Amino acid sequence: LGDDPLTPEVLDDLETLLLRADAGVEATDQVLDALRRRMNEEVVDPAEGLRFLKQQLCNLLEAPIQDTGTDLLAPERGRLNIWLFVGVNGVGKTTTLGKLANLAVRSGYTALIAAADTFRAAAVEQVKVWGARSGVPVIANSTANADPAAVVFDAIGAARSKSTDLVLVDTAGRLQTKHNLMEELQKVRRIIDRLAPEARVESLLILDASQGQNGLRQAMAFAQAAALTGVVITKLDGTSRGGVALAVASEARLPIRFIGAGEGIRDLRPFNSFEFVEALLANY
Amino acid sequence: MFEELSARFEDAVKGLRGQAKISDTNVEDALKQVRRALLGADVSLEVVREFVEEVRQKAVGAEVVRGVTPDQKFVQVVHQQLVEVMGGDNAPMAEAEDSPTVVLMAGLQGAGKTTATAKLGLHLKDQGQRPLMVAADVYRPAAIDQLRTLGEQIGVDVFSLGDDVKPEEIAAAGLAKAREEGFDTLLVDTAGRLQIDTEMMEEMVRIRSAVEPDEVLLVVDSMIGQEAAELTRAFHDKVGITGSVLTKLDGDSRGGAALSIRKVSGQPIKFIGTGEKVEALQPFHPERMASRILGM
Ligand SMILES: Nc1nc2c(ncn2[C@@H]2O[C@H](COP(=O)(O)OP(=O)(O)OP(=O)(O)O)[C@@H](O)[C@H]2O)c(=O)[nH]1
Ligand SMILES: Nc1nc2c(ncn2[C@@H]2O[C@H](COP(=O)(O)OP(=O)(O)OP(=O)(O)O)[C@@H](O)[C@H]2O)c(=O)[nH]1
Ligand SMILES: [K+]
Ligand SMILES: [Mg+2]
Ligand SMILES: [Mg+2]
Numbered sequence: 001l002g003d004d005p006l007t008p009e010v011l012d013d014l015e016t017l018l019l020r021a022d023a024g025v026e027a028t029d030q031v032l033d034a035l036r037r038r039m040n041e042e043v044v045d046p047a048e049g050l051r052f053l054k055q056q057l058c059n060l061l062e063a064p065i066q067d068t069g070t071d072l073l074a075p076e077r078g079r080l081n082i083w084l085f086v087g088v089n090g091v092g093k094t095t096t097l098g099k100l101a102n103l104a105v106r107s108g109y110t111a112l113i114a115a116a117d118t119f120r121a122a123a124v125e126q127v128k129v130w131g132a133r134s135g136v137p138v139i140a141n142s143t144a145n146a147d148p149a150a151v152v153f154d155a156i157g158a159a160r161s162k163s164t165d166l167v168l169v170d171t172a173g174r175l176q177t178k179h180n181l182m183e184e185l186q187k188v189r190r191i192i193d194r195l196a197p198e199a200r201v202e203s204l205l206i207l208d209a210s211q212g213q214n215g216l217r218q219a220m221a222f223a224q225a226a227a228l229t230g231v232v233i234t235k236l237d238g239t240s241r242g243g244v245a246l247a248v249a250s251e252a253r254l255p256i257r258f259i260g261a262g263e264g265i266r267d268l269r270p271f272n273s274f275e276f277v278e279a280l281l282a283n284y
Numbered sequence: 285m286f287e288e289l290s291a292r293f294e295d296a297v298k299g300l301r302g303q304a305k306i307s308d309t310n311v312e313d314a315l316k317q318v319r320r321a322l323l324g325a326d327v328s329l330e331v332v333r334e335f336v337e338e339v340r341q342k343a344v345g346a347e348v349v350r351g352v353t354p355d356q357k358f359v360q361v362v363h364q365q366l367v368e369v370m371g372g373d374n375a376p377m378a379e380a381e382d383s384p385t386v387v388l389m390a391g392l393q394g395a396g397k398t399t400a401t402a403k404l405g406l407h408l409k410d411q412g413q414r415p416l417m418v419a420a421d422v423y424r425p426a427a428i429d430q431l432r433t434l435g436e437q438i439g440v441d442v443f444s445l446g447d448d449v450k451p452e453e454i455a456a457a458g459l460a461k462a463r464e465e466g467f468d469t470l471l472v473d474t475a476g477r478l479q480i481d482t483e484m485m486e487e488m489v490r491i492r493s494a495v496e497p498d499e500v501l502l503v504v505d506s507m508i509g510q511e512a513a514e515l516t517r518a519f520h521d522k523v524g525i526t527g528s529v530l531t532k533l534d535g536d537s538r539g540g541a542a543l544s545i546r547k548v549s550g551q552p553i554k555f556i557g558t559g560e561k562v563e564a565l566q567p568f569h570p571e572r573m574a575s576r577i578l579g580m
Binding site: 016019020021022024025088089090091092098119120121122125126128129130173175176177178208210211212213214215217235237238239240243244263 | 320323324325326329392393394395396423424425426427429430431432433434437478479480505507508509510511514532534535536537538540560
């Protein structure tokens with residue numbers, strides 16, 4: 001961008017950048033229109049224009065976070081916390097849960113994992129490996145295709161008896177168009193609310209940064225079924241920028257809480273909208 | 285069918301209606317709408333640009349036959365071009381002259397490689413073949429268990445040397461076993477990897493050298509966004525793909541990646557995954573994919 005004036009060509013480059021980051025045509029049009037309006041009102045040099053654009057994007061991401069009143073998501077001490085991990089297939093639910101179990105232990109919480117993916121081949125074995133890495137016990141039902149709600153039931157019971165701080169619930173991946181599977185998830189969510197009305201529940205949608213425009217549909221559908229309270233964006237160690245998060249934040253009004261940037265146990269960071277926007281527009 | 289498409293592109297082609305023919309000036313709006321539709325379907329930007337130019341060239345000055353209006357003609361050109369780029373007829377899986385046929389699975393984390401390996405295993409078994417699946421992912425927790433469980437489900441043998449042996453050695457040992465015991469096909473499941481992970485991409489090249497595959501299938505999640513083109517380019521440049529499998533098409537993603545993968549690699553999409561179950565594998569049909577991308 002450098003010293004060029006904010007010409008139509010520069011705007012085209014910005015458009016390219018946003019589109020390539022999976023921001024989507026609509027969101028891209030919106031922010032660029034805002035920039036164009038701004039340029040009509042007063043003379044804007046490129047640096048100022050870019051700052052304006054970044055501010056717009058930051059505001060978009062910050063709004064839902066501000067609405068919750070908590071900048072940094074953490075379990076509440078002295079109370080039962082239940083974190084539910086949901087999303088489509090293969091996005092990183094189990095891995096993110098494993099990383100958070102580790103973070104919880106390092107931060108001095110007692111934790112428990114509910115292996116409520118009773119469907120995918122070796123899902124229970126996978127989450128058990130993650131539990132073992134941090135010494136976090138795993139509640140599972142060894143019968144194939146056991147009722148996930150029953151596993152959650154057992155886990156909440158176990159957490160009560162041991163005064164556990166945090167229960168992490170792994171669920172099977174499911175496409176948001178699968179009606180019966182979304183109902184099954186709804187049932188899991190209901191059982192949590194019914195069994196543990198005193199608990200603080202976080203229902204987190206795991207969103208793969210490499211995904212495109214379908215991400216918004218995922219957010220809308222899972223918000224309905226699982227009463228989402230937040231989002232985690234995974235696989236940001238790749239070259240994908242996760243631009244669909246802009247639409248998810250603005251249209252589904254969901255706060256983004258963490259980002260995953262690798263397969264290692266420590267590859268998880270709290271979400272920072274400023275950093276995210278800088279990375280999104282990193283070519284400039 | 286074209287009426288349906290025309291209806292969807294109502295706005296796109298309204299500028300063409302009532303015109304005598306498609307010209308450089310009246311085609312602009314229609315092309316802009318095509319661009320939007322393709323981007324909305326997650327076709328990679330570079331591929332969209334190329335595609336739109338091709339459509340422009342084919343559409344402008346195109347002979348409009350009696351009874352076909354310019355707007356109908358335009359939609360026809362778009363659809364035909366999509367089908368053409370995505371490869372005309374369905375391409376079958378490679379078969380080696382001397383068995384076993386070796387198939388290497390590759391792709392990003394979570395794309396659906398292990399599931400696709402089992403689906404192909406079942407597909408081959410149903411055709412009366414004897415496939416052997418090789419567990420060459422030594423990184424993902426319980427990856428071997430996953431393939432073993434699937435192998436038991438479908439009644440196909442799984443070869444593993446645990447997770448303390450290098451993937452290329454496991455693959456080579458699997459091939460030796462397949463030769464000795466007369467298996468028809470060797471299906472090598474590998475760990476997910478990012479195309480920018482140099483070490484892991486080099487490992488992939490070593491696995492390839494160890495088994496000299498007849499088929500290298502890039503497994504791609506149909507929900508993937510703009511990354512599709514770069515992903516395909518990197519795997520094709522470094523490993524050399526011979527085809528691909530597009531997964532999770534049982535959802536409502538538009539699947540624009542199909543166009544990007546095909547255009548960047550020039551290699552056919554061979555199968556699609558349409559569910560989590562091991563039976564949910566189908567041959568790829570360019571016609572259906574074209575309609576899906578255009579949002580029909
Ligand atoms: N590069 C990278 N890979 C990741 C990240 N998070 C998860 N993965 C990988 O993505 C793949 C899928 O992760 P899982 O945690 O099994 O995903 P899931 O959503 O639980 O999958 P299902 O339960 O099958 O729906 C694994 O290979 C993980 O190692 C990340 O932040 N970066
Ligand atoms: N709905 C649906 N789910 C699928 C399909 N193919 C795979 N999956 C699911 O996607 C998730 C990831 O599949 P895997 O086969 O484990 O993917 P992978 O590429 O082997 O993952 P890594 O080994 O971790 O890189 C699992 O939950 C699968 O059940 C499909 O066609 N449709
Ligand atoms: K994926
Ligand atoms: Mg999982
Ligand atoms: Mg796998």
